[in-house]
Amino acid sequence: MTSNFEETSVSRNAKRTYDKIADLETFEETLAAFAADQTMGLTKRERSNETYKARIDYFDADANDKGYLTFTAADKDQFESFTPYLAGNETAETAAGIGASASRDEDEDNWSVRYSCAIGDDTFNVTITREYMLISGFAKDETKAALEAWADTQTALGGTA
Numbered sequence: 001m002t003s004n005f006e007e008t009s010v011s012r013n014a015k016r017t018y019d020k021i022a023d024l025e026t027f028e029e030t031l032a033a034f035a036a037d038q039t040m041g042l043t044k045r046e047r048s049n050e051t052y053k054a055r056i057d058y059f060d061a062d063a064n065d066k067g068y069l070t071f072t073a074a075d076k077d078q079f080e081s082f083t084p085y086l087a088g089n090e091t092a093e094t095a096a097g098i099g100a101s102a103s104r105d106e107d108e109d110n111w112s113v114r115y116s117c118a119i120g121d122d123t124f125n126v127t128i129t130r131e132y133m134l135i136s137g138f139a140k141d142e143t144k145a146a147l148e149a150w151a152d153t154q155t156a157l158g159g160t161a
Contacts, residue, residue, distance in 0.1 A: 051073075052075065052078070053070060111130050133147075
């Protein structure tokens, strides 16, 4: 007898894009609003992964671009501790082999936090970044609708608070 695969679930993804979130403080406020919200009906909401990235540009004494460094931090505290060091510390600039100056290109900063979530028996992930929100692995239309309704209340996510 041959065994066959049987479909056990439907897995869908939905992505909402918006204007780049202006600063880390606004991003963190949005995450706090997601973590505290009671309207979506989440029965599980666990922060499972986070990444914070910064770009430091290096210039020589004549202001010629000599390269850049992309720094990835495991959490917000590490990000806030190291980016000023890399961008404004003479030792770090010398270690980069430039001998001139470094500056942080804050427009290139990227932040991303993923949550493992559930609404009833529908389990999925929610990723909130500086430029988009992604719901991955959900099965029910109601799940997407609940998250969409919440996002619509968040100005940083393109909503109308």
